[in-house]
Amino acid sequence: MRNPQLNKHGELQHLLTLDGLPRDVITAILDTAAPFTEVAEREVKKLPLLRGKSIFNLFFENSTRTRTTFEIAAKRLSADVVNLNVSTSSTAKGESLLDTVDNLCAMQADMFVVRHAASGAPVLIAQHLQATARDHIHVVNAGDGRHAHPTQGLLDMYTIRHYKRDFSNLVVAIVGDVLHSRVARSQIAALTTLGVPEVRVIGPRTLLPTEVEKLGVRVFHNMSEGLRDVDVVMMLRLQNERMNGALLPTPQEYYKIWGLTQEKLALARPDAIVMHPGPMNRGVEIDSAVADGAQAVILPQVTFGIAVRMAVMSMLAGQ
Amino acid sequence: MQLPDAETLCRQLAAQMRPHVTPDTVLVGIHTGGVWLAERLQQELGLSHPPGAIDVSFYRDDYGARGLHPQPQRTEIPFAVEGAPVIIVDDVLYTGRTTRAALNELFDFGRPARVELAVLVDRGDRELPIAARYCALTLPEPLPASQNLQLEREEDGTLTLRLIDA
Numbered sequence: 001m002r003n004p005q006l007n008k009h010g011e012l013q014h015l016l017t018l019d020g021l022p023r024d025v026i027t028a029i030l031d032t033a034a035p036f037t038e039v040a041e042r043e044v045k046k047l048p049l050l051r052g053k054s055i056f057n058l059f060f061e062n063s064t065r066t067r068t069t070f071e072i073a074a075k076r077l078s079a080d081v082v083n084l085n086v087s088t089s090s091t092a093k094g095e096s097l098l099d100t101v102d103n104l105c106a107m108q109a110d111m112f113v114v115r116h117a118a119s120g121a122p123v124l125i126a127q128h129l130q131a132t133a134r135d136h137i138h139v140v141n142a143g144d145g146r147h148a149h150p151t152q153g154l155l156d157m158y159t160i161r162h163y164k165r166d167f168s169n170l171v172v173a174i175v176g177d178v179l180h181s182r183v184a185r186s187q188i189a190a191l192t193t194l195g196v197p198e199v200r201v202i203g204p205r206t207l208l209p210t211e212v213e214k215l216g217v218r219v220f221h222n223m224s225e226g227l228r229d230v231d232v233v234m235m236l237r238l239q240n241e242r243m244n245g246a247l248l249p250t251p252q253e254y255y256k257i258w259g260l261t262q263e264k265l266a267l268a269r270p271d272a273i274v275m276h277p278g279p280m281n282r283g284v285e286i287d288s289a290v291a292d293g294a295q296a297v298i299l300p301q302v303t304f305g306i307a308v309r310m311a312v313m314s315m316l317a318g319q
Numbered sequence: 320m321q322l323p324d325a326e327t328l329c330r331q332l333a334a335q336m337r338p339h340v341t342p343d344t345v346l347v348g349i350h351t352g353g354v355w356l357a358e359r360l361q362q363e364l365g366l367s368h369p370p371g372a373i374d375v376s377f378y379r380d381d382y383g384a385r386g387l388h389p390q391p392q393r394t395e396i397p398f399a400v401e402g403a404p405v406i407i408v409d410d411v412l413y414t415g416r417t418t419r420a421a422l423n424e425l426f427d428f429g430r431p432a433r434v435e436l437a438v439l440v441d442r443g444d445r446e447l448p449i450a451a452r453y454c455a456l457t458l459p460e461p462l463p464a465s466q467n468l469q470l471e472r473e474e475d476g477t478l479t480l481r482l483i484d485a
Binding site for chain 2: 011028031032034035036038042043044046047048049314315318319
C-alpha cells in the first residue's frame with residue numbers, strides 16, 4: 001500500500017505523521033526550512049509563494065501557540081488564513097467532521113491544518129479527500145489525540161540539527177509524560193529515522209506506554225541514570241487534561257522526582273541543550289532556573305517552528 | 320559549439336563595469352553561478368561591501384506549475400538595500416524570469432537608489448522586457464531550449480562555462 005502521505009511520485013501530499021516518513025523526505029523538509037528562517041529579519045516579512053491560496057486552521061481542540069505559528073507561517077507565505085475554533089461552532093450544533101470539511105471545500109479550501117482530540121482525525125480527512133478525488137487539497141496534522149504532532153517533531157529535529165549539526169553521534173533523552181504525548185511519539189519516530197544512535201525515555205512507569213522499548217528506545221525510571229552524558233534533553237509537558245485517574249501523587253512530588261533542575265541537568269554533557277514543546281509548567285516538569293538558563297533553547301524552538309511550518313506548507317501546496 | 324573562456328569574459332565584464340561603479344556600489348549575485356561571479360567582480364573592482372546572494376526559489380513564477388525548487392539556498396543581503404546603488408549579477412541571461420524574481424525579492428529588503436544588471440553571457444530568447452547594462456558576450460544565435468548553459472567553479476576557483484543537455 002502506498003504511504004498515504006506521499007503522492008505517486010513520492011512527494012509529500014499530506015503531512016500526517018513522522019512515523020514511516022522516509023528519511024530523505026524529513027531531511028528535505030529540514031533543508032527547505034533553513035532559508036525560510038531568514039525571512040523574519042527582512043524589511044518585508046513576506047514571500048509570494050502561497051498568494052491566492054486559502055488555508056483553514058481547523059482546531060477542534062484548544063491551542064494558542066501551534067495555531068498562532070501556523071497562522072504566522074501561512075501569512076508570511078501570503079496565503080489567506082481562516083481560523084476556525086470548531087469546538088465553539090458547528091460541531092457543537094451536531095455537524096460531523098467530514099461535513100465540516102465538505103463545507104469548507106465548497107469555499108475553495110486549498111489546505112487544512114487540523115488539530116483534534118481524537119487520534120486519526122487528520123488521516124480520516126485525508127482519506128475522505130482522496131476518496132472524493134480532491135487530491136489538490138492538502139492536510140497538515142497539527143496534533144491528533146495521543147497519536148502524532150509531526151510539525152512539532154520536525155521543528156525539534158531542526159533545533160537539534162541547528163545546535164548539534166549532526167544526528168549520528170547523539171544521545172537524546174525524552175523526559176516525562178510519554179504516555180499521553182503525541183509530541184513524544186513524533187520525536188521518537190523522527191530521531192530513530194534520522195539515525196540517532198541512542199534515544200532514551202525517562203519517566204515513571206505509570207506515564208510510559210507499555211512496551212515503549214519496542215519503538216527503539218532505552219527506558220529509564222531514574223533521572224540521574226537516564227540523564228547521564230546526554231547531548232539533548234527533551235522535556236514533555238505534564239498533561240493534566242489528558243489524564244484519567246490517579247497516575248500521579250501530586251505535582252509537587254512529581255517535581256521532586258522528575259522535574260528538571262540545574263542539579264539534575266549537571267549530569268548531562270556540559271554542552272547539552274534543553275528543549276520543551278510548551279506550554280511549560282514551571283515548578284512541575286521544569287525548574288525556572290533551567291527554563292531561563294543558558295542551556296535552554298525553548299524560545300528558538302518557537303522561532304524555528306515558523307520556518308519549518310512555512311517549509312511544509314510550501315512543499316505541500318506546490319504539489 | 321566552442322564555449323568562450325569564462326575567465327576572459329569575467330575580466331571583460333569587470334572592465335565594462337569599472338568606469339561606472341563607485342566604492343558604495345553593492346553587488347547581489349543570483350545563486351549559484353551569479354554568486355561566484357559577484358565574489359570575483361567585487362575583488363576585481365575593489366568594492367568595499369562583500370556581495371549579497373539571492374536564491375529566487377521563493378519568488379519564481381513557475382511555483383504553481385512546478386512546485387518548490389528542491390534545495391533552496393539562503394538569501395543573504397549583508398548591507399542596507401535602502402538607498403543603495405545595486406548591481407544584480409548572474410552568469411547567464413535567458414528568459415529574464417529569474418531577473419524578474421530577483422528584482423521582486425530585492426525590493427522586499429528596501430528601496431534601492433537604482434538597480435542595474437550584469438551578466439557574463441546573454442543567450443537570447445527573452446520572455447520579459449529585461450536587458451543587461453553590462454554583458455561580456457551576446458551569443459549571435461539563441462541556444463536551443465533543450466540546452467542549459469551554466470557557470471561552474473573548479474576546486475582552485477577557476478570559472479568555466481558548461482553546456483548541458485537538459
